[in-house]
Amino acid sequence: MTFINYASREINCKIVYYGPGLCGKTTNIQWIFEQANPDKRGKLVSLATETDRTLFFDFLPLDMGTVKGFKVRFHLYTVPGQVFYDASRKLILRGCDGVIFVADSQRPRMEANIESIANLATNLKENGFDIRSIPYVLQLNKRDMPTAAPVEEMERLLRFRSEPTIEAVANQGTGVIETLKACARQILMELQRG
Amino acid sequence: MAKLDLVMFEEEYKVLQEIITRLQTESSSKVVFLVDKNGQQIAASGDVRSIDATSLASLTAGNVAATDGLAKLIGEKEFTLLFHEGEKDNLHISIVGKRGILVVIFDQSSSLALVRLRVKKSSRELQEIFDKVEQRAQNQAGETNFESPFSEITDEDIDRLFGD
Numbered sequence: 001m002t003f004i005n006y007a008s009r010e011i012n013c014k015i016v017y018y019g020p021g022l023c024g025k026t027t028n029i030q031w032i033f034e035q036a037n038p039d040k041r042g043k044l045v046s047l048a049t050e051t052d053r054t055l056f057f058d059f060l061p062l063d064m065g066t067v068k069g070f071k072v073r074f075h076l077y078t079v080p081g082q083v084f085y086d087a088s089r090k091l092i093l094r095g096c097d098g099v100i101f102v103a104d105s106q107r108p109r110m111e112a113n114i115e116s117i118a119n120l121a122t123n124l125k126e127n128g129f130d131i132r133s134i135p136y137v138l139q140l141n142k143r144d145m146p147t148a149a150p151v152e153e154m155e156r157l158l159r160f161r162s163e164p165t166i167e168a169v170a171n172q173g174t175g176v177i178e179t180l181k182a183c184a185r186q187i188l189m190e191l192q193r194g
Numbered sequence: 195m196a197k198l199d200l201v202m203f204e205e206e207y208k209v210l211q212e213i214i215t216r217l218q219t220e221s222s223s224k225v226v227f228l229v230d231k232n233g234q235q236i237a238a239s240g241d242v243r244s245i246d247a248t249s250l251a252s253l254t255a256g257n258v259a260a261t262d263g264l265a266k267l268i269g270e271k272e273f274t275l276l277f278h279e280g281e282k283d284n285l286h287i288s289i290v291g292k293r294g295i296l297v298v299i300f301d302q303s304s305s306l307a308l309v310r311l312r313v314k315k316s317s318r319e320l321q322e323i324f325d326k327v328e329q330r331a332q333n334q335a336g337e338t339n340f341e342s343p344f345s346e347i348t349d350e351d352i353d354r355l356f357g358d
């Protein structure tokens with residue numbers, strides 16, 4: 001749910017990083033946090049376990065500049081990936097404007113990717129969204145891993161609409177901004193339709 | 195359609211801000227925040243700079259969402275109130291209508307009873323504004339002549355946001 005404030009001339013958008021455990025969601029927003037101009041970013045809030053696994057969500061507010069005289073602010077969230085945190089994942093999708101699905105390219109993780117997309121579809125639906133029409137980007141992460149499946153194979157398994165698909169190595173920052181931008185573009189273009 | 199954007203105009207925002215400011219003074223609290231259930235701050239009053247408001251908004255919404263989930267688990271519709279008592283400061287969180295959350299931070303210069311009383315009154319007033327905003331959004335949904343300033347966003351606008 002985009003929050004457009006005509007009084008303070010601000011647009012707020014919520015973007016959720018989704019995907020199976022350890023696919024690199026937190027790494028994506030950590031990298032964005034480290035790269036962002038300190039004036040433009042808020043605090044990175046991580047509700048994590050002792051072992052650094054996301055427990056509820058990570059959250060990063062980001063000031064992007066202006067469009068048509070309105071300040072654009074992104075609120076980036078990640079979900080916990082493990083299967084048993086499903087209730088939390090559902091809550092975080094509440095009122096989101098766009099979803100970035102981070103797929104783990106390692107071949108042994110392909111089933112987990114497929115399952116996670118199915119789970120995303122269900123949880124979006126329960127929040128009143130349709131996975132086929134919400135702003136959506138597919139990121140193929142961990143392209144550097146020796147066991148990475150070929151891109152064509154992953155696209156065949158994971159793509160289901162003509163979503164932008166971006167190859168990434170999140171811990172090196174490759175493809176991270178490009179992914180965010182692809183999602184932002186769809187969200188802002190959607191505003192045009194009102 | 196789940197996606198009903200929250201569009202707030204100058205006049206409504208001014209009234210919201212007035213209600214929040216009055217609540218903060220009349221309840222003798224330190225800070226009052228009005229937050230959206232999706233984690234975005236709508237209005238604030240008091241010693242706002244002493245707190246990271248954006249994180250507060252997001253964590254409050256997360257907290258309320260989790261509590262909503264707990265309520266459903268045990269068969270309640272929702273818990274309308276959360277109260278956290280600290281050594282110095284206390285946190286009073288309440289739900290306003292379908293989409294608002296009111297956060298009041300107060301210390302010993304106020305009391306739970308007073309905060310409760312004032313929150314109750316302000317909630318009713320806030321509810322009226324929210325209803326108005328929603329009503330307008332619904333009316334506009336069927337109407338095509340509402341001139342959105344975003345009708346001509348270009349690729350260049352988006353590139354500029356990302357600094358290239």
Ligand SMILES: Nc1nc2c(ncn2[C@@H]2O[C@H](COP(=O)(O)OP(=O)(O)O)[C@@H](O)[C@H]2O)c(=O)[nH]1
Pocket residue numbers: 019020021022023024025026027028054078081141142143144145168169170171172
């Ligand atoms: N080799 C490699 N490791 C990555 C990549 N992205 C993330 N990682 C690592 O994968 C692990 C899990 O990442 P994390 O972001 O915590 O996963 P999350 O569960 O999706 O939040 C961490 O040790 C990251 O450093 C990548 O593109 N390549």
Ligand SMILES: [Mg+2]
Pocket residue numbers: 025026027053054078079080081
């Ligand atoms: Mg994580």
